[in-house]
Amino acid sequence: MPSTQRSLQLSHVTMAYREWGKGRPIILLHGMADHGLMWQPLGEAWQDCARCLAPDLRGHGDSDKPTDIDAYDANAIAADLEALCDDLGLATVAVIAHSWAAKVALLWAQRHPNRLQKLVLVDPFFVNRFPSIARMTFPLLYRTLPFLKVMGPFASEADAVTCAQTLKQYRDWTPHQRQAFAAGLEQKSDGSWGSKFTCAARDGIFADTVQTAGLTQITGVSTLMVLPKQGLNQTPWQLRPYRTYLPQLQEVSVPGNHWPHLVAPADLVTAIAPFLFAS
Numbered sequence: 546m547p548s549t550q551r552s553l554q555l556s557h558v559t560m561a562y563r564e565w566g567k568g569r570p571i572i573l574l575h576g577m578a579d580h581g582l583m584w585q586p587l588g589e590a591w592q593d594c595a596r597c598l599a600p601d602l603r604g605h606g607d608s609d610k611p612t613d614i615d616a617y618d619a620n621a622i623a624a625d626l627e628a629l630c631d632d633l634g635l636a637t638v639a640v641i642a643h644s645w646a647a648k649v650a651l652l653w654a655q656r657h658p659n660r661l662q663k664l665v666l667v668d669p670f671f672v673n674r675f676p677s678i679a680r681m682t683f684p685l686l687y688r689t690l691p692f693l694k695v696m697g698p699f700a701s702e703a704d705a706v707t708c709a710q711t712l713k714q715y716r717d718w719t720p721h722q723r724q725a726f727a728a729g730l731e732q733k734s735d736g737s738w739g740s741k742f743t744c745a746a747r748d749g750i751f752a753d754t755v756q757t758a759g760l761t762q763i764t765g766v767s768t769l770m771v772l773p774k775q776g777l778n779q780t781p782w783q784l785r786p787y788r789t790y791l792p793q794l795q796e797v798s799v800p801g802n803h804w805p806h807l808v809a810p811a812d813l814v815t816a817i818a819p820f821l822f823a824s
Contacts, residue, residue, distance in 0.1 A: 546565065546566075546589065546592055548563035548564060548565050548581075548582070548585065548588055548599070549563065549564045549565075550562075550563055550607075551563075551564060552607070552608075553629060553632055553633075555625055555628045555629065555632070556628060557611075557616075557621075557625075558603050558608060558609035558611065558625060559608060559609045560600050560601065560602075560603070560608050560609070560625060560629060561581070561600070561601045561606055561607035561608045562581055562598055562599060562600040562601065562629070563581045563582060563584075563585075563588070563598070563599045563600075564588075564596065564597065564598050564599075565588030565589060565591070565592040565596075565597040566588070566591060566592030566593060566594070566595055566596050566597055567592075567595075567596050568593075568594050568595045568596050569594070569595050569596065569639070570595070570596045570598065570633075570635045570637075570638045570639070571591065571595050571596070571597045571598070571638065571639045571640070571641065571821070572598050572599075572600070572626065572629075572630075572638050572639070572640045572641070573587060573588070573597060573598065573599040573640075573641045574599075574600070574602065574626075574640065574641065574642040574643065574646035574649060574650060575599070575601075575602065575605065575643055575646060576643040576644030576645050576646055576670075576804075577644060577645040577646075577671070577692075577742075577747075577750055578605070578692055578693060578695065578696070578729075578740060578742040578747070579605065579643070579725075579729065579742075580601045580605050580606030580607075580725075580728060580729050580741070580742075581599030581600055581601050581606060582599070582606075582724065582725050582728045582729075583599075583643075583725050583804075583806055583807060584597070584599040584641075584806060585721060585724070585725070586721060586806060586810035586811070586813075586814065587641070587806060587810065587813070587814055587817075590810075590814045590818075591814075591818075594822070595822075598629075598633075600625075600626070600629060602622055602625070602646070602649070603616065603617070603621075603622060603625060603746070604616075604617060604742065604743050604745065604746025604747075604749070604750075605729075605741065605742050605746065606728070606729065606741055606742075607741070610743045610745065610746060611745065612745050613745070613749075614745055614748045614749035614752055615749065615752075616745075616749060617745070617746055617748075617749025617750050617752070617753060618749070618753050618756070618757065619648050619649050619652050619753050619757050619759065620652055620656075620757065622649045623649050623650075623652045623653035623656065626649070626653055627653065627656075627657055627660065630660060636660075637659070637660060637661070637662045638660065638661060638662060639661075639662050639663040639664070639665070639821055640653070640654075640661055640663070640664050640665070641664075641665040641667065641817070641821075642664070642665070642666055642667065642669070643667040643668065643804075643806065644667070644668060644669065644670045644671070644777075644803065645670055645671040645750060647666040647667075647669030647670070647672055647759070648669070648671060648672045648673075648757075648759030648760075649759075650664055650666070651664075651666075651672065651759045651760050651764060652757070652759050654764050654766045655762065655764055658764075658765065658766065661766045662766075662767075663766065663767050663768075663769075663820070663821060664766045664767070664768045664769070665768070665769045665770075665771060665817055665820065665821065666768060666769070666770045666771065666787070667771045667805065667806065667813070668771065668772065668773050668776040668777055668778060668803050668805070669770070669778070669787070670777050670778075670803075671750075671754050672758075672759040672760050672786065673758045673759060673760060673761070673786060674754065674755060674756065674757065674758040675754045675755045676755070677755045679754070679755060680751075680752070680755055683748075683751045686751070687747065687751075691712055691713070692712065692714065693747065694708055694712065695708065695709060695712070695726070695729070695730075695739075695740045695742075696739055696740045696742060696744070696747070697737060697738055697739025697740060698733065698737035698738065698739045699737060699738040699739060700737065700738075701738060702730070702732070702738050704738070705730055705738045705739070706726070709726045713802045713803065713804065713808070714802070714803070714804035714807045714808065715807070716808060717808065721807065721810070722807055722808075725807065729741050729742065760786045760787065760790050760791075761786075761790070762790060763790055763791075763792060764790055764791055765792065765793060766791075766793065767793045768787075768791045768793055768794050768795070769794075769795045769796070769797060769817065769820040769821075770784075770787055770791075770794060770795070770796045770797070771797055771799055771805065771813065771816060771817065772796060772797070772798050772799070773798075773799050773800070773801045773802055773803060773805045773809075774798060774799070774800055774801065775801065775802040775803075776801075776802060776803050776805075777803055795820060797816045797817075797820075798816075799812045799813055799816045800812050801813075
């Protein structure tokens with residue numbers, strides 16, 4: 546069953562989200578430059594036993610896109626999610642967060658420990674604070690990080706598709722990958738094509754990486770960390786903060802790269818379900 550698209554007016558932004566099924570609530574948080582439809586295989590897999598909600602975080606997808614980079618502070622985005630739960634009457638939720646969104650989820654759990662019942666971190670990245678000197682390299686990163694190439698601009702939709710097919714997250718160009726890419730693409734006012742993810746969101750998220758640390762204190766929520774075999778977390782040094790500050794941490798390995806929900810979704814569903822649905 547396809548998702549239902551909805552939107553909700555929060556105090557500062559309108560948040561778009563997708564919804565599948567009924568039952569225990571699960572919030573699915575996409576990574577930087579992505580959007581809620583990335584989670585479609587999980588929403589469809591669990592729609593008979595769970596209410597899966599996949600928001601487009603501010604600056605992404607069909608949600609509002611503030612032009613002030615300070616609006617992309619991770620705590621502000623966590624506050625959006627708390628407001629979403631309040632408005633939808635969700636007392637407790639399980640949360641699945643990919644990449645940069647793991648930081649948002651961890652800050653949310655620290656501020657509202659009674660809201661998050663379980664937390665799944667899928668190949669987390671950008672979780673703790675970068676050295677301030679790293680800010681000087683951000684313009685270079687904007688040009689070189691492959692996943693940001695989808696921002697464009699592209700002369701045509703066909704050019705955007707050609708670029709997408711060179712990227713790891715769309716490597717097999719499956720129906721889900723094609724649909725996810727198309728949902729994040731739009732034609733601009735000047736006729737060019739590019740991602741719905743905005744430069745202000747990009748700049749604000751990177752600025753936040755030198756201002757806000759996401760995991761520097763003990764956080765008691767029951768947590769599963771999903772580590773793809775070709776993912777970004779490959780060393781004990783990278784994993785140390787999670788193993789230090791998450792006393793209820795479990796770890797599981799899955800096939801695929803940094804985007805297992807796009808390249809190996811069935812394996813991801815199988816890996817997460819026992820943790821998520823255990824009593």
